[in-house]
Amino acid sequence: MKSPLFPVWHHGLKIAIAGLLAIALSACGPAQSSLPSRLVVPTPSGPATFNYPLNSSAYSIFGYIYDSLLRENPYTGELEPGLAESWDVSPDGQKIVITLRDNLKWSDGEDMTVDDIIFTYNQIYLNEKIPSGAADILQVGESRQFPTVRKLDNRRVEFSVPEPFAPFLRYAGGLPILPSHALAESVNTLDQEGNPVYLSTWGTDTDPDKIVGNGPYRLGSYAANQRVILEKNPYYWRQDERGNEQPYIEQVVWQIMESTDTQLLNFRSGALDTLEIQPEAYPLLKPNEERGKYTIYSSGPDTGTVSLAFNLNQGRSSNTNQPFVPPAKSRWFNNKQFRQAIYYAINREVMKNNIYLGLGALKHSPIPVQSPYYLSPEEGLKTYEYNLEKAKEILAKEGFTLKNGRLVDAENNPVEWTILISSGNKIRAQMATQITQDLAKLGIKVYTQPLEFNTYVNRLRNRNWESYLGGFTGGFEPHGGYVIWSVNGRLHSFNQGPQPGQEDIVGWTVADWEQKIDDLYVQASQELDEEKRKELYGQAQQIIAEQLPFLYMVNPLSFEAIRDRIENLEYTPLGGGFWNLYELKIKE
Known part of the structure; x- marks a missing residue:
């Protein structure tokens, strides 16, 4: 996940560090970026909330409306x-x-x-x-x-x-x-169930004037499934050397475009000022930089992760008394050998070459290769290269057999499940398609269910899923990912425990290896010796690679196209192109 140190603008603005606009726009079609003081950026999903602590979506405007200390x-x-x-x-x-x-x-x-x-x-x-x-x-x-x-x-x-x-x-x-x-007042006032009213405060239906921040921009308006409009914060603290108020750009449009193909078309037409480039678009955009009046920048390998995860939660809803995962599937998913077999059966090398056009590398760990805490395969990290025969061998030892071309377990249950993906993400859809094709070679039937992003997140939060293909942003400091590896963490998605304000879970259990990862992250956070910290995080990575709560896919190279009309741009691999958004100007 993204480092919690907020004010470094993430390259591509894909964490929703986006969106500044405050003029009337047509209710249909993307806003044009021809006006001199307006920046238009795309996002595949609208915000889930305007309340930062309650947010679990990767797409939000918080980087615009807040600064940190x-x-x-x-x-x-x-x-x-x-x-x-x-x-x-x-x-x-x-x-x-x-x-x-x-x-x-x-x-x-x-x-x-x-x-x-x-x-x-x-x-x-x-x-x-x-x-x-x-x-x-x-x-x-x-x-x-x-x-x-x-x-x-x-x-x-x-x-x-x-x-x-x-x-x-x-x-x-x-x-x-x-x-x-x-x-x-909302924190101190309790509702009928004894929860702070704050939990329902500053939703996406809140009057924009009520949303208060301290960053360079403030919320102007929000049209659901269309755009977020933010405007320059007149009380922002930064000034230039001549005493002029910053930021210089008056408006930014956070244009909601679920489809990456739609984003590409709108960037090529000039309607967007920046685009996070999907691999198949790179050969199309790179030769046309000068004519299109944009520049493509690269920050190297993406620091985030994309992975396949199974729902390991063995609990059940206290309201319905129904298990979150059907018992037979839960037994498969909670079998380490089953997860390893599935991983061996996914041809990630083909995925890299066909989907990412070779512009990437196989991902093995939640910690990015750029981090000093990364444990490489050469240093002992277990990896899973494509090996269909090994996958079959493991499944056979675990009692799975083929019957009329379909894989069944020892109780004759056909092995099948559904993968949730976020709709509109072409890369994820292609990855899911390849996974279903690869696993079909084992006799496994896998279905894909695309969902609008916020619906997808809600399904995960409510534990109503079997497997999902998704990702987390990443950073060099591993403790930023503790929200994922803490057994009580909000993003401990593969075995999500009880959370404040949610219904109770009956029968939720934590595996010994889950607790061990949690403990290692805690120990590493309190260790000031860098070599010892690296050793502790190395142990955690070894357990993760053995237990496979996430089956990591491919780590693509990151490319971002930015219009040349944006002045004062200083692209860096760490900060991207918009880390100094308050200093940027639009050429008239």
């Missing part, structure tokens, strides 16, 4: 000031004092103070009644305690942890700060 330098990855003007770390690394800039304001003109930081952490991120991924990554050490956050004065706040915590500074300074004056 600290930011990553887009060249070096080192921390530098954001909303904070300075910070001090104690010699033992267990206390951080952060000093806010003076005269900061929210997008509605109200003052932003240390009290907002205290509110954000103590009443939202660390509130057990609010399901936030931030809580997963903020748990410290074996005790799983949270940091203590206290006010020192009107501009200084102190974060402290009970034991060493290696990513402490990045997380203390990297999460968005939320407005106390706009949200405190």
Whole structure:
């Protein structure tokens, strides 16, 4: 998943660090990007919520409407000031004092103070009644305690942890700060079921004027399944050397285009200013850079993951008393040897060459190869090269046999299931098609069910699925993925446990290997010796490769096309093209 250090604009803006626009647009057809102060970017899905802590979608506008206290330098990855003007770390690394800039304001003109930081952490991120991924990554050490956050004065706040915590500074300074004056009442008010009203606050049906942030833009309007319009925040703190207010670009259109083919057509027609390039489009776009007045940039291999996951949850709904996964399928999915056989049967080399046109590499680990914590196959990471005969051999040992060309288990149940995918993503659809074709060689029948992205996410959240093909964004710091590997994490999708505000689960169990991965991530987070951290994350990667909660597919090269009319662009592999969005201008 994406690093929680927010203000580094993700290349391609695919995490929905997108969307700034505030003028009337036609209700049909994509907005044109010919106006001098408007940036138009595509997204395959609209936002699921405007409430950051409750968001679990990869597509959101939060990177536009929030800044964080600290930011990553887009060249070096080192921390530098954001909303904070300075910070001090104690010699033992267990206390951080952060000093806010003076005269900061929210997008509605109200003052932003240390009290907002205290509110954000103590009443939202660390509130057990609010399901936030931030809580997963903020748990410290074996005790799983949270940091203590206290006010020192009107501009200084102190974060402290009970034991060493290696990513402490990045997380203390990297999460968005939320407005106390706009949200405190909803946190303190409970509904009839005893849950904070906050859990239903700032949905996508909220009046845009009510959404308050501290970033370069604020929400202007939202047309469901069409576009998000954001506008320049008049109270944003940044100014250039001459005292001119930033950002310079007045509007950004976050254009919702589910189909990647539609995105490509609109980019070629000039209706979009940027495009994350799918492999099949690269040979089409690259020769036409000069004529099309755009430049294609590459940040190297994508740091995220795309994988096939099985639903390993053996629990059942407390409302219906029905298991989330039919018992026979649950037995297959929870059999490590079954998962390994499936992995051996998927020809990822063909996937790389046919779908990605050779522009990628096989993925073996959740940690990107660029990270110093990556364990390579040469260092002992188990891998699964295509081997259909080995897959058949494993299945035979586990009691599976062929009957009239169909694979059946020991109880004569035909082996079949459904893969959920997000509709409109051509690459994912092609991958799912190849997986179904590869597994058919084993006598397995696999169905594919495309769903609109937010519907797809809701199905996963409600545990109503058998397998899914999806992905997470990634970063160099592995603890950013703890929300996935924590057994109680919001993104522990393959065996999602009870979450605040949801119905209870009867019979939910955690496997020993799941808990071991969780423990290793915790130990690594409290280890300050970099070599020992690498060793701990290496052990976690070995368990993941053995147990296969995710069957990783192909890691494509990342390409992004950006219009030449955008001035002051400084593309970096870490920050992408829009890390300095506040400095960018549109040529007239």
